[in-house]
Amino acid sequence: xxxxxxxxxxxxxxxxxxxxxxxxxxxxxxxxxxxQVVLLDRNNYHLFQPLxxxxxxxxLEPDSIAFPLRGIFKxxxxxxxxxxxxxxxxxxxNTLDTGIGEIKYDYLVLCNGxxxxxxxxxxxxxxxxxxxxxxxxxxxxxxxxKQFEESLLFTDPEVIKSKLxxxxxxxGPTGVELAGAFAELKKYILPKDYAELPIQYMNVYLIExxxxxxxxxxxxxxxxxxxxLEKLGVHVLTGIGVKAYDGQTVTLSDGQAIRxxxxxxxxxxxxxxxxxxxxxxxxxxxxxxxxxxxxxxGTSNIYAVGDLAQMTNDERFPKGYPQVAQVAxxxxxNVGQNFKRLLNKEPLKPFKYKDLGSMATIGRNHAVSExxxxxxxxxxxxxxWMVVHLLNLMGFRNKMVTVxxxxxxxxxxxxxxxxxxxxxAANIVKLRQTVTDIDPVDPAKxxxxx
Amino acid sequence: xxxxxxxxxxxxxxxxxxxxxxxxxxxxxxxxxxxQVVLLDRNNYHLFQPLxxxxxxxxLEPDSIAFPLRGIFKxxxxxxxxxxxxxxxxxxxNTLDTGIGEIKYDYLVLCNGxxxxxxxxxxxxxxxxxxxxxxxxxxxxxxxxKQFEESLLFTDPEVIKSKLxxxxxxxGPTGVELAGAFAELKKYILPKDYAELPIQYMNVYLIExxxxxxxxxxxxxxxxxxxxLEKLGVHVLTGIGVKAYDGQTVTLSDGQAIRxxxxxxxxxxxxxxxxxxxxxxxxxxxxxxxxxxxxxxGTSNIYAVGDLAQMTNDERFPKGYPQVAQVAxxxxxNVGQNFKRLLNKEPLKPFKYKDLGSMATIGRNHAVSExxxxxxxxxxxxxxWMVVHLLNLMGFRNKMVTVxxxxxxxxxxxxxxxxxxxxxAANIVKLRQTVTDIDPVDPAKxxxxx
Numbered sequence: 001x002x003x004x005x006x007x008x009x010x011x012x013x014x015x016x017x018x019x020x021x022x023x024x025x026x027x028x029x030x031x032x033x034x035x036q037v038v039l040l041d042r043n044n045y046h047l048f049q050p051l052x053x054x055x056x057x058x059x060l061e062p063d064s065i066a067f068p069l070r071g072i073f074k075x076x077x078x079x080x081x082x083x084x085x086x087x088x089x090x091x092x093x094n095t096l097d098t099g100i101g102e103i104k105y106d107y108l109v110l111c112n113g114x115x116x117x118x119x120x121x122x123x124x125x126x127x128x129x130x131x132x133x134x135x136x137x138x139x140x141x142x143x144x145x146k147q148f149e150e151s152l153l154f155t156d157p158e159v160i161k162s163k164l165x166x167x168x169x170x171x172g173p174t175g176v177e178l179a180g181a182f183a184e185l186k187k188y189i190l191p192k193d194y195a196e197l198p199i200q201y202m203n204v205y206l207i208e209x210x211x212x213x214x215x216x217x218x219x220x221x222x223x224x225x226x227x228x229l230e231k232l233g234v235h236v237l238t239g240i241g242v243k244a245y246d247g248q249t250v251t252l253s254d255g256q257a258i259r260x261x262x263x264x265x266x267x268x269x270x271x272x273x274x275x276x277x278x279x280x281x282x283x284x285x286x287x288x289x290x291x292x293x294x295x296x297x298g299t300s301n302i303y304a305v306g307d308l309a310q311m312t313n314d315e316r317f318p319k320g321y322p323q324v325a326q327v328a329x330x331x332x333x334n335v336g337q338n339f340k341r342l343l344n345k346e347p348l349k350p351f352k353y354k355d356l357g358s359m360a361t362i363g364r365n366h367a368v369s370e371x372x373x374x375x376x377x378x379x380x381x382x383x384x385w386m387v388v389h390l391l392n393l394m395g396f397r398n399k400m401v402t403v404x405x406x407x408x409x410x411x412x413x414x415x416x417x418x419x420x421x422x423x424x425a426a427n428i429v430k431l432r433q434t435v436t437d438i439d440p441v442d443p444a445k446x447x448x449x450x
Numbered sequence: 451x452x453x454x455x456x457x458x459x460x461x462x463x464x465x466x467x468x469x470x471x472x473x474x475x476x477x478x479x480x481x482x483x484x485x486q487v488v489l490l491d492r493n494n495y496h497l498f499q500p501l502x503x504x505x506x507x508x509x510l511e512p513d514s515i516a517f518p519l520r521g522i523f524k525x526x527x528x529x530x531x532x533x534x535x536x537x538x539x540x541x542x543x544n545t546l547d548t549g550i551g552e553i554k555y556d557y558l559v560l561c562n563g564x565x566x567x568x569x570x571x572x573x574x575x576x577x578x579x580x581x582x583x584x585x586x587x588x589x590x591x592x593x594x595x596k597q598f599e600e601s602l603l604f605t606d607p608e609v610i611k612s613k614l615x616x617x618x619x620x621x622g623p624t625g626v627e628l629a630g631a632f633a634e635l636k637k638y639i640l641p642k643d644y645a646e647l648p649i650q651y652m653n654v655y656l657i658e659x660x661x662x663x664x665x666x667x668x669x670x671x672x673x674x675x676x677x678x679l680e681k682l683g684v685h686v687l688t689g690i691g692v693k694a695y696d697g698q699t700v701t702l703s704d705g706q707a708i709r710x711x712x713x714x715x716x717x718x719x720x721x722x723x724x725x726x727x728x729x730x731x732x733x734x735x736x737x738x739x740x741x742x743x744x745x746x747x748g749t750s751n752i753y754a755v756g757d758l759a760q761m762t763n764d765e766r767f768p769k770g771y772p773q774v775a776q777v778a779x780x781x782x783x784n785v786g787q788n789f790k791r792l793l794n795k796e797p798l799k800p801f802k803y804k805d806l807g808s809m810a811t812i813g814r815n816h817a818v819s820e821x822x823x824x825x826x827x828x829x830x831x832x833x834x835w836m837v838v839h840l841l842n843l844m845g846f847r848n849k850m851v852t853v854x855x856x857x858x859x860x861x862x863x864x865x866x867x868x869x870x871x872x873x874x875a876a877n878i879v880k881l882r883q884t885v886t887d888i889d890p891v892d893p894a895k896x897x898x899x900x
Contacts, residue, residue: 002603005646042876044599045869061851063867070623070643071868083599087878099876135873149494149533153452153550184673193520196455196530338465397858397866401511401851408847416523416847417513419495423585426492426535426549 003101004016004038006080011036014339017086018111019046019069019273022306022328026109027079034343038103040096044069044083047134048393051402053174056131056264057181058189058415061375064401066134067394086112088275091299096274107301109335109356110273112289114307114323117270117285127247128263131174134158140264142420144182146189147262148182149420151197158259164202165260167250169242170267171208171215173360176225178264179206180363183232188413204234205258209241209267214368216322216358221368228362242267269323271308272385285311293349294335299417305331314353325392326356347390359386364410453551456530461486464789465546465553467536467724468561469496469519472756472778476559477529479786484793487529488553490546494519494533497584497871498843500775503624503853506581506632506714508588508639508865514851516584517844536562538725541749546724557751560723560738562772564757567720567735578713581624590714590803592870597712598640599870601647608709614652615710619692620717621658621665623810626675629656629716630813633682638863654684655708659691659717664818666772666808671818674827675819677700678812692717719773721758722734733760737770742800744785755781764803775842776806814860 012035016023019041030037045066052059073079085099087106098101116130131137147163154160166182168175182204190199206213206229212222213229213236226236241253242263250258271286281289281297287310289297294309296302304310306328310320321327331351338348359369359381367382369375376384386406392401405416455647462485466473469491480487493718495516521710522629535549539558546553566580581587593791597613604610616632618625632654640649656679663670663679663686676686691703692713712749721736731739731747737760739747745758746752756778760770771777781801788798809819809831817832819825826834836856855866 002600003605005602005605029686042874043870044595061511062871063511063513063869066869066871068643068868071864074642082602083596083870083876085874131565134871138871145494146533150452152455152532155453155455192524322823395866396862397864399854400854400858404719404854405847408850412846414521414847418518419516420493420533421512421516421584422534422589424492425494426533446803 004082004084004098004103006036006038006082006103009036011078012106012343013038013041013104013395014107014109015105016109016111017041018113018306019043019081020049020111020113020306020328021325022113022308022332023109023111024069024072025329026111026305026336027073027076029333030078031076032078032338033340035078035339037076038151039069039073039081039104040084040098040103041069041081042083042085044081045070045134046394048389048398049132050389052131052137053177053181053394054143055134056144056178057144058141058241058418059066059181059409060402060405062134062138064398064405065393067398072394075360085355086274089302090276091278091302094301097369105301107339109303109305110296110308111305111328111332112272112274113328114269114271114286115270116265118265119268124242124245124263124265127226127245128169128265130265131178132269138281140422142422142425143186144150144262144422145418146256146425148194148197149324150266151201152194157201159445160197160201161203162248162259162261164197165205166203166262166264167205167207167258167259167260168264169207170265170380171206171210171213171236171238173214173358174266174362175206175208176213176229176362179204179234179236180232180361180366182344183229183234184235184363185415189415189418193418197286205260206234206236207240207242208236208238209253214358217368217370218375221370221375221377225360225362225368228366232363238405242275252312273304273308277302293338293348294331294351303335305335310377311351316355317353321353324358327353330354359385359388380419384444452780454532454534454548454553456486456488456532456553459486461528462556462793463488464557464559465490465555466559466561467491467546467664468563468756469493470499470561470563470756470778471775472563472758472782473559473561474519474522474617475779475782476561476755476786477523477526479783480528481526482528483790485528485669485789487526487669488555489519489523489529489531489764490534490536490553491519491531492533494531494583495584496522496844497596498848499582501840501843502581502584502587503553503627503631505584505587506594506628507635508591508595508868509631509859510852510855511867512584512588514855515843517848522844529678533796535787536724539752540726540751540846541728544751555751557753557789559744559753559755560746560758561755561756561778561782562722563846564719564721564736564779569718574695574713574715576830577695578619578715578791580715581628582719583621588871591867592872592875594635594712595868595870596875598644598647601651602644607651608887610647610651611653611720612698612709612711613710614647615655616653616659616712616714617655617708617710618714618716619657619685620715621656621663621688622716623664623808624716625656625658626663626679626810626812627717629679629684629686630811630816631875633684634813635865639865643868655710656684657684657690657692657702658686658688661689663688664808664810667818667822668825671820671825671827674875675810675812678816678818680815714845719757723754723758743788744781744801753785755785761801763800766805767803771803774808777803780804809835809838 118125288304292313307323357371361367568575738754742763757773807821811817
């Protein structure tokens with residue numbers, strides 16, 4: 001019989017759901033505190049999402065941006081990690097229903113973040129793909145490389161274009177960085193690996209419904225980013241929304257249609273709160289209303305931290321804080337410290353966001369960043385971008401492998417990890433087929449037993 | 451309409467099936483020769499199989515032992531690569547039936563190697579797993595790490611043992627290297643990551659039906675290898691065969707039973723020749739009878755090279771050459787040069803095998819190798835093993851990432867890539883479930899369109 005087997009102690013038990021930026025910073029703040037910390041995650045690793053787009057574009061191996069959670073906390077005597085899906089919470093009895101059984105909590109902290117938000121458009125949701133998980137990034141890599149391979153097998157230019165056109169929706173950092181990386185695939189990889197393909201058949205589009213890309217930055221930065229992307233060959237369409245996408249053609253709000261089999265949706269995220277919370281605290285975007293200490297409204301021992309939390313204690317962010325790593329890290333740390341204050345009967349501290357600014361890389365030698373009034377562009381911003389991301393990437397091995405890949409790419413203009421790791425890779429990818437194609441079980445042989 | 455779209459020229463077309471050691475060395479030998487080379491492979495990468503076991507045991511990322519075939523041949527004007535499954539050959543019309551359509555050939559070279567051989571034991575084939583492909587290695591890594599995680603969820607020692615016992619069948623280099631790596635997982639990772647698990651519950655077994663491990667080497671080397679493995683804590687059972695395995699318990703020929711949910715089968719390989727060849731040239735082990743120039747018997751323009759070929763022109767190897775990389779590389783090179791001789795109307799050269807000896811690593815600081823009469827053991831052999839493998843590993847990036855991982859592991863005793871990349875990873879692995887678990891498509895979102 002499967003059960004969590006978490007030792008019961010006299011210490012108060014804090015259950016953290018999710019090992020992202022919020023969850024691990026919270027757990028770190030509780031090192032050696034007189035509490036029992038139970039960390040739950042559906043995966044056994046912490047994912048460094050800011051570099052996901054490089055995995056999706058064959059620039060980094062998936063293993064280099066993921067770090068085993070057990071590795072992070074191996075020296076934490078008071079922490080127990082379990083790999084588990086959390087299904088629902090019973091707030092009356094302070095228990096979680098999970099895939100590995102029932103888990104009691106004294107304090108519950110929800111750090112399980114967000115998922116792609118298709119804003120209820122079922123057709124788009126069915127044909128487009130988001131890029132929030134490592135598996136999605138690997139899937140995108142496999143799929144994109146396969147589209148190149150398949151383009152060689154057709155003669156109708158329209159079919160080839162539909163395979164070589166890549167459309168990013170959403171002009172935030174993810175959309176910008178993806179568009180830049182795809183443009184570099186066209187510039188550096190296509191002519192070398194697929195000399196047989198007419199390069200003009202490949203086009204990269206970045207579509208933003210709002211007036212400008214990187215809306216979180218100044219107008220000047222947005223303008224420079226747009227220029228840089230266009231210089232790279234990206235078609236940047238602002239003030240234009242996506243009306244429909246049937247898997248073959250995307251129709252835009254201005255009526256124009258683009259043939260593409262690859263629509264990557266980076267236009268929004270949605271929190272997915274677990275079952276059992278009162279409806280009043282849930283917003284339409286899935287975020288959970290919390291007070292300035294991340295306490296879920298109407299509860300005394302349930303917290304929501306990071307992307308999932310909706311906190312409006314800062315006039316700079318009347319609609320809640322941006323769903324970025326910085327907020328999650330700082331909130332996680334503050335909630336952790338508040339738990340220690342709670343134990344020492346000290347007054348709790350409300351969350352104060354220290355905005356470290358934001359940055360996005362556009363491509364080789366080019367990024368844009370805004371730090372506390374200091375605006376950087378081009379090469380210097382690109383170097384800053386790399387340094388900041390490396391410092392925040394967890395694990396010495398990951399840092400080294402990542403640097404290695406970047407240095408290699410810088411000098412060779414090569415994308416190092418252009419391999420398609422999926423079952424039946426040679427089959428033509430069809431919607432239904434994809435499922436089994438990517439399933440890494442060799443039909444010729446058999447799976448491992450349970 | 452899918453079609454290969456390979457330009458037709460006046461040049462003779464040589465179609466190579468398989469981008470392994472045989473195929474790429476053959477293609478390299480034909481660089482700039484007045485022929486059209488068509489290389490077909492079901493994957494878009496060349497796999498360095500000798501390091502597969504390190505991917506399976508979380509020591510290396512899959513991307514570091516695979517190299518894109520297009521990267522290898524990007525400067526080859528006369529070579530066309532297509533990702534395709536080859537279904538059958540029509541020797542009367544010199545055509546191949548493939549997943550991307552019909553491909554004509556003037557000369558056909560089969561380099562598609564071997565697959566795991568369960569010697570017709572259906573029950574074992576159904577529950578055990580081989581390790582011949584990159585996907586299988588990744589699957590083993592995911593599965594093994596998941597077994598550790600799941601061991602925490604049970605209290606019955608017998609169940610825990612069945613999850614922590616790992617049984618390798620086959621005392622060749624693969625079995626030896628896997629067993630050593632598993633023993634190091636027990637020694638260095640288990641106590642650190644899973645302090646809650648009683649370490650004595652994990653046991654590693656190496657089962658060899660023959661009288662000794664590494665039968666290809668001298669008795670002395672076999673003996674030393676056995677001792678070294680036992681020193682690492684591996685239970686080495688020689689002269690004992692596997693009678694049955696139901697997915698829970700493996701029954702040995704001497705009657706003893708071992709509870710395990712992980713049986714890795716490295717006891718033999720089997721060629722898989724494509725449909726359409728005459729039955730007379732096929733041996734029961736799937737190898738194809740060829741003459742001393744790798745020409746398939748009874749044909750004038752079909753060759754088989756490497757593991758797939760059965761050549762008996764060397765009294766040292768009356769039962770055919772060993773199915774190792776060295777033979778494949780040398781045969782591929784010789785066949786390629788013979789094609790050039792053929793074009794120049796020069797006499798063809800029969801294959802002469804230059805035996806460079808063999809080696810196997812047992813664990814940290816310990817390997818065994820035999821080079822032309824020179825026998826090395828322990829540290830020096832281990833260094834030699836690393837140098838030889840690095841030199842043969844394709845691609846500068848791969849070499850660097852691999853060195854990086856090895857150096858990191860050497861100093862930290864850590865396995866760097868202990869992450870489970872599969873969908874629904876948190877679910878308890880069941881035989882049927884595994885398929886969808888590992889499928890990297892997020893059910894919450896949708897797949898990419900075809």
